[in-house]
Amino acid sequence: xxxxxxxxxxxxxxxxxLAWRLLGSADLFKAIVLFIAFGLVMALAWVRLDAPxxxxxxxxxxxxxxxxxxxxxxxxxxxxxxxxxxxxTPSGKK
Amino acid sequence: MSxxxxxxxxxxxxxxxxxxALIIHAHLLRKILAINVMGxxxxxxxxxxxxRTAGAVxxxxxxxxxxxxxxxxxxxxxxxxxxxxxxxxxxxxxxxPEEPLE
Amino acid sequence: MRxxxxxxxxxxxxxxxxxxxxxxxxxxxxxxxxxxxxxxGLSEQVSANMATSGVQNPVTAVLLNFRGYDxxxxxxxxxxxxxxxxxxxSAEVHRKxxxxxxxxxxxxxxxxxxxxxxxxxxxxxxxxxGGAFQAGSVLAAAGILLLLSSKRxxxxxxxxxxxxxxxxxxxTFAAVGMTLLFVSGGFLQYPSSLAGAFILFIEAAxxxxxxxxxxxxxxxxxxxxxxxx
Numbered sequence: 001x002x003x004x005x006x007x008x009x010x011x012x013x014x015x016x017x018l019a020w021r022l023l024g025s026a027d028l029f030k031a032i033v034l035f036i037a038f039g040l041v042m043a044l045a046w047v048r049l050d051a052p053x054x055x056x057x058x059x060x061x062x063x064x065x066x067x068x069x070x071x072x073x074x075x076x077x078x079x080x081x082x083x084x085x086x087x088x089t090p091s092g093k094k
Numbered sequence: 095m096s097x098x099x100x101x102x103x104x105x106x107x108x109x110x111x112x113x114x115a116l117i118i119h120a121h122l123l124r125k126i127l128a129i130n131v132m133g134x135x136x137x138x139x140x141x142x143x144x145x146r147t148a149g150a151v152x153x154x155x156x157x158x159x160x161x162x163x164x165x166x167x168x169x170x171x172x173x174x175x176x177x178x179x180x181x182x183x184x185x186x187x188x189x190x191p192e193e194p195l196e
Numbered sequence: 197m198r199x200x201x202x203x204x205x206x207x208x209x210x211x212x213x214x215x216x217x218x219x220x221x222x223x224x225x226x227x228x229x230x231x232x233x234x235x236x237g238l239s240e241q242v243s244a245n246m247a248t249s250g251v252q253n254p255v256t257a258v259l260l261n262f263r264g265y266d267x268x269x270x271x272x273x274x275x276x277x278x279x280x281x282x283x284x285x286s287a288e289v290h291r292k293x294x295x296x297x298x299x300x301x302x303x304x305x306x307x308x309x310x311x312x313x314x315x316x317x318x319x320x321x322x323x324x325x326g327g328a329f330q331a332g333s334v335l336a337a338a339g340i341l342l343l344l345s346s347k348r349x350x351x352x353x354x355x356x357x358x359x360x361x362x363x364x365x366x367x368t369f370a371a372v373g374m375t376l377l378f379v380s381g382g383f384l385q386y387p388s389s390l391a392g393a394f395i396l397f398i399e400a401a402x403x404x405x406x407x408x409x410x411x412x413x414x415x416x417x418x419x420x421x422x423x424x425x
Contacts, residue, residue, distance in 0.1 A: 004097070005097070008097050008100060008101075012100060012101070012104045015104060015108065016104065016107055016108070016111070019108050019111050019112070019131050019134075020111060022127060022131070023111060023112065023114075023115035023119075023124070023127065023128055023131060024115070028121070028123055028124070031124065031127060032127070035127055035130065035131075038131070038134070039134075042134055042138075045101065045138065046141065048101075049098070049101060049141050049142060049145050049152070050145065050150075050151075050152045051141050051152070051157045051160070052325035053157055053158075053161060053253070053255040053256075053325045053326070053327065053330070054137075054141060054157050054160050054161055054164070055325075056317070056325055056326060056330040057160075057161045057164050057165070057329055057330055057333065058164060060330055060333035060334055060337065061164050061165060061168050061329070061333045061410075062134070062164055062167075062168070064333070064337055065168055065333055065336060065337065065340075065410055065414070066130065066167075066168050066171055068337075068340055068414060069168070069171060069172050069175055069413065069414055070123070070126075070127075070171075070175070072414065072416065073123070073175040073178065073179060073416070074123065076179055076416070077123070077178070077179065077182055077188055080179065080182045080183055081182065081186075081187075096233065099228065099229070099233075102228045103225055103228055103229075106221060106224035106225055106228060107221065109224065110217050110220055110221040110224070113217060113220070114213070114214070114217050117213060118210070118213070139228070143228075143231070143235075144237060146231075146232075146233065146234050146235045146237075147234070147235070147236050147237065147239050148234055148236070151239060151243070152239070153236070153237035153238055153239040153242075154239065154242055154254040154255050154258055155237060155238040155239075155242065155258055155262075155263075156237070157255050157258075158255050158258035158259045158263060158266075159266075161255070161259065161327075161329055162259070162266055162267065162270050164329075165270060165274065165329055165406070166270060166273050166274075168410070168413075169273060169274050169277035169278070169409075169410075169413065170277065172277060172278075172281060172413035172414075172416075173277045173280045173281055175416070176280070176281040176284045176285075176416055176417070177284065179284075179285075179416070180284050180285065
């Protein structure tokens, strides 16, 4: 019983702390990696709430696929920012 | 207080944190992250409230709804990311203007 | 750079927002705490109808039998999201850089295992945790790894074969639903002796579609069918 409470409180603190850190992180890459970690801890919370189906979906989709989507979008965003910077730096600002 | 209720309250906390970040950040990618955190909060509340049954077996209808929700969230995120990339390509930046537009 | 007045405004806005959101959080917490401590929800109806659902996993029963309509519309949402992404631009089907050999080797071993695992999750979903969405996302992960590790995407498959697979899930789901409308008099009302077979059939098509749709979403644009972009 004590162990379960300990596990619950650790899980909840980890969830809230990860959410706080990922939303406040100055570095976007770090924020996305923290988001993936957040998704994996969420999967643990689903297991704790007796929802193994949701845990599987969250681990595969919420953490895995969303993370991959975000990382690839960030890479393309940086590529785009580089090319626009090179081609028209002076007219870039309005 | 039961553990189930504690998880529901955590969900409410995640929702509020996400809402704050959604309003405060100008970068569009951060807004997408914030919406995803808000969504996770809502899912947590749904499943936690489904666990209030007397026996050991929780109510599975919220579970099914949350699985549906996770898939919808990932497709919405993908569409939003494509839109952000278009914004970046069109305006050269993926942020909302910090000063209000005149 | 901000003038003192603007800065003051900004701080005021932040504090007001924090107070407002604190009120939201307290309100939400109060609402949650004032709910009854015990509620059966729909669990009794689910367990009462499990025998006629055709599957043993209650979550699969809810997703594909009791609330099959939701899942049908969700497949439509996935498709609409992909249409939205495709309408925003096209994806490059040729890579500028060569993938690393370690990645290619790893994916060469991993991808077949993941496809096998997707098949297992789909099959197991009828009586243990798993199902079409989990299997589909594992399939999508395999697809993404293959996309990341291949020098050149299978351009010939990206024309109509891709579109057929994308529509397969929604099409099968809707076709089965409509057939049952005429045969048994209700949209997606399976005859209980064949419900398991119908569900597995729909799930198999849905898994393929979900996997390919999610991988296509990762590609982030409409793939060009021709050899030159």
